[in-house]
Amino acid sequence: MKILLFVIFxxxxxxxxxxxxxxxxxxxxxxxxxIEYGEYLGAECAACHLQTGVSEGIPVINGIDAEVFVxxxxxxxxxxxxxxxxxxxxxRLDDEQIGSLALYFSKLDPPK
Amino acid sequence: MSKISRRxxxxxxxxxxxxxxxxxxxxxxxxxxxxxxGGAGGATAxxxxxxxxxxxxxxxxxxxxxxxxxxxxxxxxxGGFRNYGSIGHNYYxxxxxxxxxxxxxxxxxxxxxxxxxxxxxxxxxxYDKLVVSPGIDLKYDSISGYSAAVQDQMPHAWKSGxxxxxxxxxxxxxxxxxxxxxxxxxxxxxxxxxxxxxxxMIAHQFTQSNPTAKIVILDPKPKFSKQGLFEAGWQKHYPGxxxxxxxxxxxxxxxxxxxxxxxxxxxxxFKADAACVVPAQKAGAIAxxxxxNNGDWCPIVPASMQSQADENIYVLGDASxxxxxxxxxxxxxxxxxxxxxxxxxxxxxxxxxDARYSNTCWxxxxxxxxxxxxxxxxxxxxxxxxxxxxxSQADDSSETRAANYQESIDWYNGITxxxxx
Ligand SMILES: Cc1cc2nc3c(=O)[nH]c(=O)nc-3n(C[C@H](O)[C@H](O)[C@H](O)COP(=O)(O)OP(=O)(O)OC[C@H]3O[C@@H](n4cnc5c(N)ncnc54)[C@H](O)[C@@H]3O)c2cc1C
Numbered sequence: 001m002k003i004l005l006f007v008i009f010x011x012x013x014x015x016x017x018x019x020x021x022x023x024x025x026x027x028x029x030x031x032x033x034x035i036e037y038g039e040y041l042g043a044e045c046a047a048c049h050l051q052t053g054v055s056e057g058i059p060v061i062n063g064i065d066a067e068v069f070v071x072x073x074x075x076x077x078x079x080x081x082x083x084x085x086x087x088x089x090x091x092r093l094d095d096e097q098i099g100s101l102a103l104y105f106s107k108l109d110p111p112k
Numbered sequence: 113m114s115k116i117s118r119r120x121x122x123x124x125x126x127x128x129x130x131x132x133x134x135x136x137x138x139x140x141x142x143x144x145x146x147x148x149x150g151g152a153g154g155a156t157a158x159x160x161x162x163x164x165x166x167x168x169x170x171x172x173x174x175x176x177x178x179x180x181x182x183x184x185x186x187x188x189x190x191g192g193f194r195n196y197g198s199i200g201h202n203y204y205x206x207x208x209x210x211x212x213x214x215x216x217x218x219x220x221x222x223x224x225x226x227x228x229x230x231x232x233x234x235x236x237x238x239y240d241k242l243v244v245s246p247g248i249d250l251k252y253d254s255i256s257g258y259s260a261a262v263q264d265q266m267p268h269a270w271k272s273g274x275x276x277x278x279x280x281x282x283x284x285x286x287x288x289x290x291x292x293x294x295x296x297x298x299x300x301x302x303x304x305x306x307x308x309x310x311x312x313m314i315a316h317q318f319t320q321s322n323p324t325a326k327i328v329i330l331d332p333k334p335k336f337s338k339q340g341l342f343e344a345g346w347q348k349h350y351p352g353x354x355x356x357x358x359x360x361x362x363x364x365x366x367x368x369x370x371x372x373x374x375x376x377x378x379x380x381x382f383k384a385d386a387a388c389v390v391p392a393q394k395a396g397a398i399a400x401x402x403x404x405n406n407g408d409w410c411p412i413v414p415a416s417m418q419s420q421a422d423e424n425i426y427v428l429g430d431a432s433x434x435x436x437x438x439x440x441x442x443x444x445x446x447x448x449x450x451x452x453x454x455x456x457x458x459x460x461x462x463x464x465x466d467a468r469y470s471n472t473c474w475x476x477x478x479x480x481x482x483x484x485x486x487x488x489x490x491x492x493x494x495x496x497x498x499x500x501x502x503x504s505q506a507d508d509s510s511e512t513r514a515a516n517y518q519e520s521i522d523w524y525n526g527i528t529x530x531x532x533x
Contacts, residue, residue, distance in 0.1 A: 040465045043160065043449040046530045047442060048472075048523045057518035058526065084502040085472055085486060085519070092468075092488050092499055 026067040029099040038104025041097055044089070045105075052111055063110025066102040073098045142170045143459040146229050146239040148219045148398055150175030150203060151272065152184075153245030153428030153444035155531040160452035162210040168460045172213040172237055173206060174229065177272070180532075184441045185524055186269065186276045187306065188476060191313030192320065196277055205533045222402035224422050241455045244404065244419075245428040245444065246396025247271065248302050251408075254392035255295070255368055262370035266389040270302065282386040283314055289324040290385030293375055295365065296331050297390040300409075302430045302439045304337035305485070307390060309475040312342065314388075315350040316478055328382055329356040330365055330375055337438075338475060338485055341504055345477035395431035409433045414491035415467045417451040426451040434469075435495045436487075442471045445527055467491040474520035480510070482517035 048058050061069065075081040076090035077098075093101070147158045150173050158173040182199045189196055206212040218232040222244075228236045250268060252259045258266065267282070269275040286292060292314060296307035311327055318325040335358070336342075346354045363378025368389060375382040394408035404410045404419040410427040411420040412434060419425040428451060429444030437443040450467045457464035472486030487501035504516065 036463060037465060039164075040449075040453055040463075041468075043453075044446065044468065044470055046526065047445050047470075048519075048526045050522065050526050050529060051533075052529075057515065058522035085484070088486060088488055088500050088502055089470070 026070040026102075029070050029095045030066050030102050031099065032096045033099030033101070033103040034096075035100065035103040035107065037097070038100035038102070041093075041101050042104045045101075048085070050111075051108075060111050061105050062108035064105050066106035069102045069105055070098055073101070142168065143240045144170045144172070144238065145241050145243065145455060145459070146237055147171065147173045147243040147245065148222075148229065149245040149247060149396065149429075150177075150180060150206075150214070151245060151247050151429065151444065152182075152441035152527070152531060153430075153448045154243060155180070155203075155206065156445045156448035157243045157245065157426075157428060157452050157455075158212045159206055159210055159531065159533075160449055161455055162206070162212045164452065165456050165460060165462075167211065169456060170213070171211075172215060172239075173203070174215050174217060174219045174231065174237075175203065176216065176218045178202065178216050181272045181274075181276075182441065182524075182528065183270070183272055183303065183306075184527075187309045187313045189276065190280050190283065190310060191316045191476065193313075193476075193479075201528055201532045203532065209533060219398050220401070222398065222425075224403060224425065227424060240424070240459060242402070242425045243428060243448075243451060243455070244399050244402055244410070244425060244431065245448070246398045246431055248393040248430045248439075249396050250390075251392040251394055254298070255365060255389065257368040257370070258389055258391055265370040265373075266368065266387045268390045269388060270297075270306075270390045270393075279388055283317055284321060286322060286325060286386040288322055290322070290326075291383065292318075292325060292327045293373075293382055293384035293387040293389075294327060294329045295368075295375070295387070295389040296329065296333070296336070298332040298392050300439065301390070301393045303473070304438050304440075305342075305473055305475045308336060308338065308342045309477075310388065311354060312345065312350075312475070312477045315346070315353050318353065319350065325353070327354045328384075329354070330362055330377060330382065331356060332359050332365065334358045334360045338483060338503070340506060341483045342475070342477065344506055345481055345483070349478040349481065393430075395427075399427060399431045406433075414494070414496045416454040416491075417447050417467075418454070426455065436498050437469060437471055437489055437496050438473065440471055440473055441527065442473065442523075443469070445530060446470050469496055472523070474516060474523065476517060476520070480514040480517055482513055482520055483508075484516050484520075 049061050073090045076086040147154045158171050162171045180201045185199050188194050203214045207214045219229050221230045228238050230236050267275045267279040269279040294311050367376040373384045399405050399410050404421045404425050410432050412432045417426045419427050428447045430439040446469045456462045469489040474484045476482045483504035485503040488499045489496045490499050
């Protein structure tokens with residue numbers, strides 16, 4: 001899972017150099033974010049993503065690197081990553097919303 | 113419109129509305145929210161309002177029971193995959209971590225004009241905003257011959273509590289090769305795939321302890337949720353054990369007799385050795401007492417979960433008419449977050465964001481064969497409209513089905529922490 005995560009991160013980072021497509025730039029997406037909005041949107045995620053401790057299947061995303069987060073969400077949104085639940089969740093988030101969530105989750109304490 | 117996003121726009125609109133509303137709340141007083149019902153909707157609402165307002169709103173949760181046994185995963189318990197204790201939760205986290213004032217009493221009436229809730233003890237509590245999330249009551253008389261008096265012989269086990277333990281005992285002690293009769297409820301009801309997951313789990317238990325047992329489902333409906341997936345799973349895992357009889361074939365349940373354990377239909381009279389009977393349902397009684405119902409259920413405003421009858425009362429979860437969302441714990445938890453955001457905005461002037469809802473329901477058919485259905489929703493003018501949806505596929509790999517089960521366990525841990533921690 002973690003390996004996949006980095007592969008996707010590098011792929012999307014690479015594609016941004018290759019095509020210089022503004023909307024695939026994690027930094028720009030994060031810059032659009034609003035942390036208070038991220039907190040509101042993030043409540044939906046808490047139904048499945050545990051806030052503390054470890055879980056077997058659904059990863060804890062508190063404290064996740066903001067750029068990795070954006071890369072993952074874009075991968076679910078474009079259906080590059082397969083999980084139907086996350087495709088549905090990410091599918092309705094626009095860049096500003098993904099940026100807001102990135103700000104919010106990256107600022108939370110990672111599980112100990 | 114390109115300069116102001118929809119979110120910022122609603123934020124501004126809410127902020128100005130809130131400034132106008134403030135004079136009605138006496139200056140300096142901490143605004144008060146009362147939540148009736150500490151289940152999937154109410155516990156989540158209490159937790160989010162308290163947590164996010166950081167003391168700026170005083171939250172009282174009125175919940176009759178000291179321990180909440182989730183209906184979700186009660187079927188997993190019936191299948192022998194979990195113990196009963198593991199689906200019980202208490203309210204210490206809400207009290208200690210979030211500062212919610214938890215009152216273990218029945219709410220007996222609501223005076224919407226004076227904004228007061230009366231408790232069983234005779235005490236009253238006043239509110240600025242009231243959240244009503246009492247779940248369901250059963251319409252026992254929807255089935256001739258069924259009543260609260262015979263519910264222990266033919267448990268419904270459709271509400272939090274000890275009925276599901278009773279049902280498990282009856283399943284475990286049913287005579288060898290006997291017949292189990294399941295009567296699912298008519299629409300609309302709590303947890304559409306629930307009766308069929310229940311049958312799956314009882315069938316699984318029978319393969320372990322009573323392999324020649326039979327299960328007959330006398331359905332008041334001609335079709336049901338995830339039908340194709342369930343029927344394929346039953347064929348695969350429990351061939352010959354389960355017979356589903358559509359209302360079109362049996363012509364309707366005419367009477368049940370708890371002493372002879374007979375189920376009379378047009379087609380035939382079925383004799384059971386054990387049974388589960390789930391009658392029709394309606395919103396919990398306190399919703400009727402608060403006057404926010406229209407018939408059996410409570411219409412809401414899709415953008416906020418406010419009652420259509422009273423803007424100071426929010427109705428969440430099973431009691432509400434949240435069409436197109438199913439009545440599920442996931443839905444109730446999702447609705448609670450929208451209401452919490454709206455209530456905080458109204459009471460403290462915090463930003464109110466656009467309503468967004470989602471739901472996913474997992475059902476375990478057999479060990480490591482779990483199917484799911486889900487959707488995301490937006491607030492329409494008349495109803496909560498589906499935005500996108502998904503459902504498990506008939507040709508899913510067994511790895512996918514096993515991963516679904518693991519996902520559902522993580523969801524269970526996630527949502528119960530999201531309600532009670
Ligand atoms: C067998 C089964 C399986 C299910 N599986 C799933 C599943 O897998 N996923 C899913 O999402 N959902 C599932 N559900 C549905 C889920 O349990 C309900 O939809 C959910 O609990 C609804 O939440 P609620 O807040 O409306 O009501 P509840 O969770 O029932 O909470 C209501 C609470 O209010 C209290 N109360 C009521 N009236 C009063 C009063 N007057 N004063 C004080 N307290 C009061 C009750 O004691 C109760 O604790 C299942 C249900 C069943 C029956």
